[in-house]
Amino acid sequence: MNPVAEPAGGLFRLSLKDALFIGFCAVFAVLARMMLRLHLHISGHAMLVTAFFLLLARGSVRYRFAASFAGLLAGSASIFLGFAKSGPFMLVKYLAVALVIDLAGLLMPNLFRNYFWCALVGGLAGGTKFFTAYSVNYMVGMDPTVNFQASLFEAAGAILFGVLGGLLVPVVLRRLHAYGVIS
Amino acid sequence: MHLGKLFSMRKVSLAAVSLETPVPAGDAKWVGLRMLLALTLSCLAFTAPSVPFLLALTVVNLALLWYLGNGQISLRRELKAFVWQTLVILVLYLIRFQDLGGLWGGFKISWQLFLALLPSMVFVRSTSQTRIVQALNRIMPCRMAFVLSTCLKFAPQLLAEVRSIYEGQVLRGARILPRDLVKPWHWLDLLHCVVVPAVVQCMALAGNIALAARARDFGSQPKRTCWPGL
Numbered sequence: 001m002n003p004v005a006e007p008a009g010g011l012f013r014l015s016l017k018d019a020l021f022i023g024f025c026a027v028f029a030v031l032a033r034m035m036l037r038l039h040l041h042i043s044g045h046a047m048l049v050t051a052f053f054l055l056l057a058r059g060s061v062r063y064r065f066a067a068s069f070a071g072l073l074a075g076s077a078s079i080f081l082g083f084a085k086s087g088p089f090m091l092v093k094y095l096a097v098a099l100v101i102d103l104a105g106l107l108m109p110n111l112f113r114n115y116f117w118c119a120l121v122g123g124l125a126g127g128t129k130f131f132t133a134y135s136v137n138y139m140v141g142m143d144p145t146v147n148f149q150a151s152l153f154e155a156a157g158a159i160l161f162g163v164l165g166g167l168l169v170p171v172v173l174r175r176l177h178a179y180g181v182i183s
Numbered sequence: 184m185h186l187g188k189l190f191s192m193r194k195v196s197l198a199a200v201s202l203e204t205p206v207p208a209g210d211a212k213w214v215g216l217r218m219l220l221a222l223t224l225s226c227l228a229f230t231a232p233s234v235p236f237l238l239a240l241t242v243v244n245l246a247l248l249w250y251l252g253n254g255q256i257s258l259r260r261e262l263k264a265f266v267w268q269t270l271v272i273l274v275l276y277l278i279r280f281q282d283l284g285g286l287w288g289g290f291k292i293s294w295q296l297f298l299a300l301l302p303s304m305v306f307v308r309s310t311s312q313t314r315i316v317q318a319l320n321r322i323m324p325c326r327m328a329f330v331l332s333t334c335l336k337f338a339p340q341l342l343a344e345v346r347s348i349y350e351g352q353v354l355r356g357a358r359i360l361p362r363d364l365v366k367p368w369h370w371l372d373l374l375h376c377v378v379v380p381a382v383v384q385c386m387a388l389a390g391n392i393a394l395a396a397r398a399r400d401f402g403s404q405p406k407r408t409c410w411p412g413l
Contacts, residue, residue: 016396019326020389023334024341028385031338056382073331076323079307139229140295141289146275153271168374175379179384 014069018061025060026073029053034077044129047097049120050074051165054098058105059173060182067105071098089136096128113177115170120172122166123159130155131167216319217251221302228298237294244301251309261304262296269293296338329401333392341388347382352376 014022019159032049057070075091104111111117133151142150176182186381224244231237248256269290276289323331355377363369396402 015393016326016330017386017390017393019330020333020392021386022328024338024385024389027334027338028341030340060261060382060386073327073334076331077335135301136296137292140270140292140299142292143276143279145271146279146289149275149279150272168370170380171371171374172379172382175375176382179379179383181383 014061014063016065016068017147018063019069020059020065022061022063022070023073025057026070027077027130029070029074030077035044044126044154044156045161047129047158048161048165050094050097051125051162052099052168054094054101054125055118055122055166055169056172058101059169060176064106065102067098068095069098069177071095084158089132093129093132095133097125100125109134112173113170115167118166118169119163120166122162122164122169125166126160126162127155128156129158198404215329216311217306217310218384220247221306224302225299228301231295231298236293237298240298244298244305247302248305251305256308257315261301265293265297268296326402329396337388337392341381341385344384345377348380348384349377 010013029052031049032053033046054070054074058067060066063069071094072091075092075094078094080088084172101121102122104117106115111121130151134147137147139143173182224247227240228237231240248258258411270290272293273286276285277283279285280288349359357372358369359373359376364373371372
């Protein structure tokens with residue numbers, strides 16, 4: 001056995017290798033948003049890559065809070081890379097999505113190879129946009145009815161793209177499992 | 184076809200994200216102050232009680248934009264987003280209140296939202312990425328800071344590998360050219376031919392970096408030691 005090699009990570013322990021892999025997922029989540037110029041004029045299309053990479057991070061390692069760690073890193077990375085238009089609130093946006101994924105992972109550990117559950121979790125993760133948008137608008141004192149409609153409008157697109165992002169995850173994870181890259 | 188225009192990629196500058204250049208402690212403090220100022224201005228925009236206060240805040244923001252950006256920062260993209268956001272809010276207010284009197288309230292909300300986002304944008308654009316990373320290194324757990332800075336540093340290498348995987352698959356005849364990807368049923372080919380190998384590459388690279396870090400006694404001390412000293 002290699003004396004330098006680190007013991008594998010577990011449910012509660014994050015090995016450095018897993019942490020770095022999660023970090024790469026987080027950085028890719030931010031870079032994909034920056035590079036793919038999706039001029040779709042549909043609110044929430046960024047949720048496609050966010051949901052995909054956060055679900056991938058959680059599905060590829062055993063650590064229970066992998067998505068939250070990825071969300072934290074993605075939020076920080078977006079600030080570093082000058083992509084955080086909403087400033088530190090970007091962290092909250094990523095963390096809200098990540099917490100939904102981690103919570104779902106805690107309740108159903110095998111959901112990441114199932115298309116239906118992944119799509120559902122992706123949609124729920126996209127649905128967090130409603131709460132983040134609602135809270136921001138609430139803080140500036142927007143009329144509650146208008147706030148509800150505006151937040152719903154933003155969340156509808158995010159849910160749709162969250163579902164799409166979720167559907168892509170089992171395809172990748174099954175291939176990785178078949179290659180023996182993940183256990 | 185020139186594959187450099189893959190997915191109409193924007194050039195992302197990551198070279199500046201490095202921890203190799205030592206930064207004087209005074210610089211990190213100055214960056215911390217700027218960050219605090221941006222946060223304060225954002226919070227003030229959320230709690231702005233009246234129009235004169237909003238006007239004063241706008242003037243302060245514009246002065247900050249001019250001072251920190253040396254007149255070089257363009258607000259074109261942000262103004263476009265502001266116009267779009269204002270239109271959506273105004274339409275919703277018109278539907279809700281059924282008269283033009285409600286429009287002013289909608290415009291004020293949009294104005295506040297814009298002022299809440301502007302300071303962060305000015306801060307991020309006017310401060311180098313290295314300075315931000317090094318300032319945040321002081322408030323982040325060292326392991327997280329290491330992971331983040333390492334991933335940012337290796338991201339260009341990974342992007343280059345993804346690009347070579349893509350080009351190799353295109354030469355093999357995979358239907359993943361931009362014109363093919365217009366059809367959603369070709370997205371699966373992109374997943375199988377590019378995303379899966381890229382994820383495997385990521386895992387291999389993460390394993391190599393972790394091994395190299397462990398070989399240099401990373402994690403043997405509770406507090407991170409590094410060279411050059413931060």
